[in-house]
Amino acid sequence: MAEQDTPILPAGFPGGIFPAEHKEATAGLPIRRLPVPAVLRVPLKQHIGNPAVATVQPGDRVCKGEVVGKPEGFVSVPVHAPTSGTVTAVDDYPAPHPSGLSAPTVTIEADGADQWTDLTPHPDFEDLRPAEIRSLVRQAGLVGLGGAGFPTFIKLNPGPDRPVDTVLLNGGESEPYLTCDDRLMRERPREILQGGSIIAYTVGARRLVVAIEANKPEALSAMLGAAGGWPQIEVVAVENRYPMGAEKQLILSVTGREVPSGRLPADVGVVTQNVGTAYAVFRALVHGEPLIERVLTASGGALSAPANLEVRIGTPIEEVAAACGGYSDLGRLIMGGPLVGSALHGTAPPVVKETNGLIFQSRAELADGPALPCIRCGACVEACPVHLMPNEMYNLARSKELEKIQDYDLFDCIECGSCAYVCPSRLPLVHYYRFAKNEIQAKEREKEKADIARRRTEAREARLQREKQEREAKRQARKKHARAAQAGEGDSGEDPREEAARKAAEKRRARRGVPAEDSAAPPRNGTAAGGGSEPTR
Ligand code: SF4
Ligand code: SF4
Numbered sequence: 001m002a003e004q005d006t007p008i009l010p011a012g013f014p015g016g017i018f019p020a021e022h023k024e025a026t027a028g029l030p031i032r033r034l035p036v037p038a039v040l041r042v043p044l045k046q047h048i049g050n051p052a053v054a055t056v057q058p059g060d061r062v063c064k065g066e067v068v069g070k071p072e073g074f075v076s077v078p079v080h081a082p083t084s085g086t087v088t089a090v091d092d093y094p095a096p097h098p099s100g101l102s103a104p105t106v107t108i109e110a111d112g113a114d115q116w117t118d119l120t121p122h123p124d125f126e127d128l129r130p131a132e133i134r135s136l137v138r139q140a141g142l143v144g145l146g147g148a149g150f151p152t153f154i155k156l157n158p159g160p161d162r163p164v165d166t167v168l169l170n171g172g173e174s175e176p177y178l179t180c181d182d183r184l185m186r187e188r189p190r191e192i193l194q195g196g197s198i199i200a201y202t203v204g205a206r207r208l209v210v211a212i213e214a215n216k217p218e219a220l221s222a223m224l225g226a227a228g229g230w231p232q233i234e235v236v237a238v239e240n241r242y243p244m245g246a247e248k249q250l251i252l253s254v255t256g257r258e259v260p261s262g263r264l265p266a267d268v269g270v271v272t273q274n275v276g277t278a279y280a281v282f283r284a285l286v287h288g289e290p291l292i293e294r295v296l297t298a299s300g301g302a303l304s305a306p307a308n309l310e311v312r313i314g315t316p317i318e319e320v321a322a323a324c325g326g327y328s329d330l331g332r333l334i335m336g337g338p339l340v341g342s343a344l345h346g347t348a349p350p351v352v353k354e355t356n357g358l359i360f361q362s363r364a365e366l367a368d369g370p371a372l373p374c375i376r377c378g379a380c381v382e383a384c385p386v387h388l389m390p391n392e393m394y395n396l397a398r399s400k401e402l403e404k405i406q407d408y409d410l411f412d413c414i415e416c417g418s419c420a421y422v423c424p425s426r427l428p429l430v431h432y433y434r435f436a437k438n439e440i441q442a443k444e445r446e447k448e449k450a451d452i453a454r455r456r457t458e459a460r461e462a463r464l465q466r467e468k469q470e471r472e473a474k475r476q477a478r479k480k481h482a483r484a485a486q487a488g489e490g491d492s493g494e495d496p497r498e499e500a501a502r503k504a505a506e507k508r509r510a511r512r513g514v515p516a517e518d519s520a521a522p523p524r525n526g527t528a529a530g531g532g533s534e535p536t537r
Contacts, residue, residue, distance in 0.1 A: 006224065008214045008237045012252035013385040016241040017418045019176050019339070021215065025306040026299050027179040031187055033310045034323050036083045036114055040314030041093050041350040042068060042106045047143040048150045049075030054106055060087045063117035065290050068106045077141045077151045080290040081108055082312035084115040096317070096335050096349035098342040105350075108314070119288035130156075130202045133285065137202075140284035141291045141353070146170060146181075146245070146274030147336050149354040152281070155273065156202045158266035167200040168254060168265075168272045171212035171219060172238065172245030175337025178357045180297045181275050183308045185212065185219035188279060189226035193233060195278030198285050203271050208233045210275070211254050215240040242339070243416040247272050249385055261412050276356070296320075296355050300334075301362035302327040311351050318347035320358055331363035339417035372425040380419035380429065386412050390419035390429050397432035402440050410436055 045051035052069030062068060062081040069079040085108045093105035122128060122136065138153035158164050169192065173181040185192060193210070200208045210227070212220045214237045227233040238244055238253050248259045250272065257268040265272055273281075276295065283289045292313055299306035304325030311320060321327050334341040336357050351358075380390035389408055396405035413433050420429040 006220060006235070006237045008239055009211075009253055011239045011241045011244060011249070012254075012256065013249045014387055015383045015385045015418060016243065016249075017383050017421050018240075019242055019421060022177045022299065023179050023182070023215070025177075026297050026308050027182055027216075029179075029183070029306070029308055031180075031183050031295050031308045031310050034312070034315065034320065036110050036112075036312055037315050037319045038110055039088075039316070040082050040085075040108045040110065040312060041316060042079055042082065042108065042314040043093070043095055043350065043352055044069040044079060044104045044106065045095075046079060046149065046313070046352040046354065047077055048148070049073070049077075051104065052076060052079050054090045054104065056087045056090065056106060058087055058089055061085070062087060062108060063115050065119065065292060066117040067290075068108075071138070075151060075154065077138055077143060077153070078290075079106070079313075080141055080292050081106075081117075082292040082314045083108065083110045084113050085110040094346070094349045096342075096344055096352055096355065098344065100345035121288040122285050125198050125285050126201060130204070133198065133202045137281060137284055140280075140289070142277065142280050142284055143291070143353050144274055145276035145280060145294055145353065145356065147340070147354055147356050152273070152277055155271060156199065158203060158264075158271060162264070162266040163269060164203045164205045164266055164271050165269045166207040166209060166255060166271075167196060167203060167205045168251060168270055169196045169208070169210040169275050169278050170245060170247070170250055170272050171210055171216070171223070171275045172250055173216070174213055174240070174242045174245040175339055175341075175357070177299045177359050178297045178337050179299075180295045180308050180356055182216045182219045184279055184295055185210075185216070185275055186222045189222045191282045192223070192275050192278045193226055193230065194286065195280070195282035196233070196273070197230075198281050199271065199273055199278060205271065206232065209254060210235045211238050211250055212236070213238055213240045213244055243385055243414065243418065246385070246414050246416055248414070261409065291353060294351075294353065294355070296351065297357045298324045298360070299357070300327075300360035301365045302330040302360040304328075311355075313351060313353060315351045316347070317344070317349055317351065317358060320351065321347055321360065327360045329362045329364070330360055331366040331368075332359075332361045334359040334361065339421065340415060369426055371427050374425055374427060377424060379422040379424065383418040383422045385416060385418060386414060388413055393436070394427060394429050394432050397436035400436075400439070402436060402443065405436055406440065410440075413437075 044054060050073040053072045055070050056062060056068045063084045064081055066081045067078045068081050071077050087106060088109050089107040092102035095101060095103035125133060134153045134156050137156060142152040144150045144152060171181055171185055196208050210223050212223060220237055223235045227235050236254060243249055247265060251265055251270050252258050255270060257270065259265050259268050280291050293310055295308060295310050297308050298320050307324050309320065333344045335344055335355055336342060338359055341357065374391055376391065384390055393405055393408050393410055410433060415430050415433060417430050423429060
């Protein structure tokens with residue numbers, strides 16, 4: 001079917017916004033491969049979950065694709081050397097995070113050879129069991145490349161209680177400025193579909209759907225063309241409305257299934273993956289390549305020559321900026337899109353797996369003014385795609401009424417930024433929601449810690465009490481045993497100590513020749529009859 005005949009599925013969610021797209025600066029530019037920089041900085045945490053643990057030390061030589069950090073715990077994936085060279089440091093380095101803090105990082109000085117480690121391709125993925133594919137996907141260090149950074153192997157394992165019938169490849173890319181997924185779909189559609197097929201095989205889904213926003217006609221056309229030989233694949237156009245690219249909103253729009261609050265897409269039989277992630281799955285399986293590079297959009301009014309670039313993970317952002325002709329009049333640097341991305345403090349941090357965009361916004365583009373009081377206009381309520389009350393949540397977060405704010409379904413907020421975008425008072429609403437979520441989660445962690453400590457104390461006290469009771473029981477048993485033993489020798493029913501004293505007195509009387517019938521048991525603390533002074537014990 002030609003792209004112009006493809007019906008456009010309307011947004012199935014309420015609200016949403018239509019921000020200025022700013023995509024024209026890069027949408028027409030083919031993906032350009034950035035040369036490998038002289039020095040790469042590879043953070044050990046580039047995903048949701050536990051950071052990887054370094055497996056190299058300064059002085060080690062590494063090949064491209066070699067593991068330099070192994071996963072720690074379940075929600076974790078390895079990180080790999082993006083090129084061959086020498087490890088020069090394993091220490092803290094500025095991370096691409098709004099905090100501006102440093103994080104453990106492996107620094108590699110490139111040797112220029114760019115020599116691969118040994119790779120094991122699996123072009124016939126159907127020869128593998130799903131569990132083997134998940135393991136390979138994990139070993140390749142794959143995480144969601146749409147910006148979320150969630151380990152892919154976990155999403156590919158919905159579990160036996162969640163039968164999945166549909167894999168939905170997300171080509172929404174509804175954030176302003178970003179066009180890297182658009183370009184990937186235009187330039188590498190067959191590889192994306194192969195990756196999608198691997199994903200569908202792994203989760204046992206019969207249906208593979210690629211959903212693309214209607215403002216990307218070339219991508220739609222390319223994907224439709226590539227899917228031509230595969231009848232089980234559907235390519236659909238969806239309405240161009242932000243946040244169409246959000247997971248739950250896309251599922252609702254394409255399948256009509258609503259993912260309930262607090263549940264996962266797999267609970268309604270769907271697994272979603274970004275088209276970039278599907279492409280990375282293809283590379284990981286068919287070529288055996290770990291995730292060491294990605295496509296990103298570098299754009300924004302402050303950048304001289306915006307571009308779509310294929311960049312090695314660990315490339316310093318300043319190198320990306322230099323490859324785009326540098327920047328001037330920078331107002332704000334954002335990693336990701338301007339609505340859900342994170343503002344960075346500088347260009348020293350490296351590109352990581354989650355970096356789908358680097359937006360160099362000029363001062364003029366920001367047009368920020370001071371935040372003003374809420375005027376209760378209700379625009380934020382109308383814009384919210386989740387039916388929330390953003391203004392009420394803002395007030396509660398501001399006054400730190402953390403219990404009450406949960407009654408407003410704070411944790412259903414997908415932090416899409418639609419409310420803040422339409423707010424005439426320029427209130428940084430999403431910052432307040434993030435703050436409230438962090439506070440609540442920190443409190444829950446504290447409570448959990450306190451509960452664990454309380455349970456440990458209670459268990460210890462119970463154990464001490466039990467040991468005390470056992471000791472007492474043993475003591476009583478020994479006493480009883482001793483009595484029984486004495487009774488076995490001649491049970492007189494007499495107290496053993498009195499019996500011993502009586503026997504001693506009898507012996508003394510016998511020595512003195514006093515007849516036994518005249519004797520009497522001596523008093524416990526007195527003297528023996530006959531005026532002796534020997535104590536009875
Ligand atoms: S950021 Fe949250 S509250 Fe605001 S519009 Fe999006 S989902 Fe609604
Ligand atoms: S859009 Fe802004 S000013 Fe209007 S009600 Fe929401 S928070 Fe208040």
